[in-house]
Amino acid sequence: MMENTEEKNPLTIRVNILTKLWTGDIDGKNSERRLTGIIGSIRWWMEALVRGLDGFACDPTDTDSKSLYRKCEFDSSTFKKKFNETGSYRKAFEESLKSICPVCQIFGCGGLSSAFRWVKKEEDNSSFTLELIPLRPVSQELWWLLDKTLHIITTYGAVGGKITQKPYPNSDINYGIVEFAYNFSNLHQKKLSDIKTWIKDIGGRQAVNSSDLPNFKYFWFIPGFHLKKDEINKFLRLDDNGNKINTNLEDDEEDFYEFLRGNIGESKKIFSFPGKSIEIDEYSPWKKLHELFYSTIEIERLWGYVRDEKDVNKVESILSRLTRKEIIKEKIIIGVDLIEQL
Ligand SMILES: [Zn+2]
Numbered sequence: 001m002m003e004n005t006e007e008k009n010p011l012t013i014r015v016n017i018l019t020k021l022w023t024g025d026i027d028g029k030n031s032e033r034r035l036t037g038i039i040g041s042i043r044w045w046m047e048a049l050v051r052g053l054d055g056f057a058c059d060p061t062d063t064d065s066k067s068l069y070r071k072c073e074f075d076s077s078t079f080k081k082k083f084n085e086t087g088s089y090r091k092a093f094e095e096s097l098k099s100i101c102p103v104c105q106i107f108g109c110g111g112l113s114s115a116f117r118w119v120k121k122e123e124d125n126s127s128f129t130l131e132l133i134p135l136r137p138v139s140q141e142l143w144w145l146l147d148k149t150l151h152i153i154t155t156y157g158a159v160g161g162k163i164t165q166k167p168y169p170n171s172d173i174n175y176g177i178v179e180f181a182y183n184f185s186n187l188h189q190k191k192l193s194d195i196k197t198w199i200k201d202i203g204g205r206q207a208v209n210s211s212d213l214p215n216f217k218y219f220w221f222i223p224g225f226h227l228k229k230d231e232i233n234k235f236l237r238l239d240d241n242g243n244k245i246n247t248n249l250e251d252d253e254e255d256f257y258e259f260l261r262g263n264i265g266e267s268k269k270i271f272s273f274p275g276k277s278i279e280i281d282e283y284s285p286w287k288k289l290h291e292l293f294y295s296t297i298e299i300e301r302l303w304g305y306v307r308d309e310k311d312v313n314k315v316e317s318i319l320s321r322l323t324r325k326e327i328i329k330e331k332i333i334i335g336v337d338l339i340e341q342l
Contacts, residue, residue, distance in 0.1 A: 010119070010131040013150070014181040017126050018299055019174035019273070023160040035120045038130070038178075041159035043107050044214070046149040048305070050102050051209045052216025052339055055199030057103045059213055069210045072104040072203070074111030093136075101203035106142055115142065140188035141198045147188065148342045150180040156221040156303055156333075158271060174273045177299045192342055211307050218312055219305040219335035222319075222328070226272045226302050231322055235270055236261050256311060260304075275300030305335075 015038065023037025047057040059069040075096060082092035097105060100112060108114035115138050119131040153159060158176035190198075209215060230240065237245045237257050249257070262268040275298065306312055312334055319328045 010133045011184070011187075012182070013130040013132065014179075015128050015130055016179040016181060016297075017128075018179055018297060019177040019275075021160050021178065022175050034128075035118060035130075037160050039107070039118055041176075042146075042149060042153065043103060045153055045157060046103050046106070046145060048214040048216045048219065049145065049149055049152065049339075050199065051213065052219075052335055053196055053199050056101050056203035056209060057213075058101045058109075058203070059210065060104075060109070068208050069213065072100045072109040072112075074109060075099060076111055098202065102142060102145055102199065105202075106138075106146060138187075140190050141195060143184055143188040144190045144195055147182075147184045150182065151342075152338075154179050154297065156223060156301060156338075158273065158301075158303075174275055174299060177273060177275070177297070177301075179297045192340070214305050215307075215335075216339060217334075217336040218308060219338075220303060220312060220315055221333045221335075221338070222302040222331045223333070224298050224300050225327060225331055226274050226300050227270075227322065228272075228274075232268075232270060232272060234322055235318055236268065256306075256314060259307065259311075269306065270302070270304040272302045273299055309336075 021034075023034045023041075043060070047060075050057040058072045059067075060071045062070045064070055078099070079092050079096040082095045083089060086092060100109060104112065106115050113135060115134060115136060117131075117133040117135060119133065121129045121131055159178055160176045227235065233240065233242065237247075238261070239245055244261075260269045304315065306315055316328060316332060319332070
């Protein structure tokens with residue numbers, strides 16, 4: 001019987017840090033916040049994936065009660081009503097969960113705790129373990145989502161802050177590439193088609209997602225490839241000093257580039273990792289071990305995201321102009337296709 005795993009033993013995820021990792025505060029501290037930073041990043045990727053699967057993921061930063069995308073809130077009055085009707089705590093809880101998006105079902109929201117207690121253990125410069133202690137039964141579908149999110153981050157993505165930073169021209173500094181090593185194989189047996197059916201009814205709000213929020217369908221990835229700083233500037237239509245190249249673009253073109261460039265407090269939408277070497281700490285005794293054991297993870301990668309299919313085509317054509325067309329054609333993976341391989 002696997003419908004709801006009652007497994008209460010902690011699950012261990014090994015987090016191997018393959019580059020520098022920034023999970024600090026804006027004021028520059030980068031020690032205590034590591035766990036929150038990592039969890040925040042996992043959540044961000046999962047939100048995008050859920051939207052890419054045509055499910056609903058709320059915007060946890062949106063607190064406007066009139067907004068369609070506002071963060072979820074566990075409705076305790078529905079819970080009480082259902083409990084009075086059925087007399088079953090479990091049934092009432094499951095009913096109330098239906099109005100909570102899948103991401104909040106895992107990470108929690110107002111009135112609902114996280115499905116797990118996340119405990120960070122055993123740490124050295126280049127790795128630590130995350131223990132997930134389930135606080136309530138976790139459905140196979142939610143395990144599937146967590147499993148695939150961690151896989152996507154390891155293989156294609158990045159976590160933490162500073163991942164757009166390339167401080168010096170052509171700098172080879174990488175931030176945020178981690179490998180999540182875990183085995184959830186006995187926790188779910190769901191297929192993509194099961195998840196697509198399930199996700200439609202979760203979280204309510206008719207699965208409306210804002211086109212301004214990251215949607216995995218419109219992510220693009222080029223593993224084993226990167227762009228240098230000057231190429232990224234060209235991609236964003238910026239000069240060498242980072243100033244906008246002044247040309248008369250149509251309004252929607254200008255809007256497209258504004259979106260790609262980001263703003264204060266809002267990230268650029270292109271992320272490049274040269275991945276030449278493992279830069280945890282030149283003097284770390286673990287460095288050599290990492291090179292030996294984790295060489296299967298390709299650090300070099302380029303990825304980004306846009307808001308719709310039309311913009312994906314634009315990105316492909318800009319990239320083709322910047323570098324050899326064949327490379328882009330052969331190597332680029334669009335989120336909508338990647339989903340089908342999950
Ligand atoms: Zn939510």
